[in-house]
Amino acid sequence: MSEVLTIREVCPTATQVHIRHGATLVDVRERHEVAALAFDVPGLIHIPLSEFEDRYEELPRDKKLVIVCEVGSRSLRAAGYLIYHGWDADKVLNMKRGMVRWAQKGYPVIGDPTSLMGNESGSCGCHSHQETANADSGACCGSKGDASTEACS
Numbered sequence: 451m452s453e454v455l456t457i458r459e460v461c462p463t464a465t466q467v468h469i470r471h472g473a474t475l476v477d478v479r480e481r482h483e484v485a486a487l488a489f490d491v492p493g494l495i496h497i498p499l500s501e502f503e504d505r506y507e508e509l510p511r512d513k514k515l516v517i518v519c520e521v522g523s524r525s526l527r528a529a530g531y532l533i534y535h536g537w538d539a540d541k542v543l544n545m546k547r548g549m550v551r552w553a554q555k556g557y558p559v560i561g562d563p564t565s566l567m568g569n570e571s572g573s574c575g576c577h578s579h580q581e582t583a584n585a586d587s588g589a590c591c592g593s594k595g596d597a598s599t600e601a602c603s
Contacts, residue, residue, distance in 0.1 A: 471517070473514035480499070
């Protein structure tokens, strides 16, 4: 019988909170994607998914890691890979909706985010997260109310 792997997911607002509290953002997008539009976050680590199996040991095991990509699917695979290879599941998070939602929220980027707009729509679904997103205000993704009942704006 196989074991079920649970990966915690957070929205971009929650990611901001985790970064302020010492988490490291790990971007698994390919080099050409990062050249076009990059996260403007101090301490970011870039390891393209195509190089991930060869380079994942470069990532710190003692820090919380928020894994990101364009829409959250490749980063989900990378997060699962880390947990499967011994990283603490409480320290590995996937940023749901990725760079698309990050840019839609107006968070800091390097480059022109207009090429991404329209790639993903709807809320980031933070009401389904296993973790309350914004530890500072109790809100998730900029919502004004309880993160467990309101979708992101």
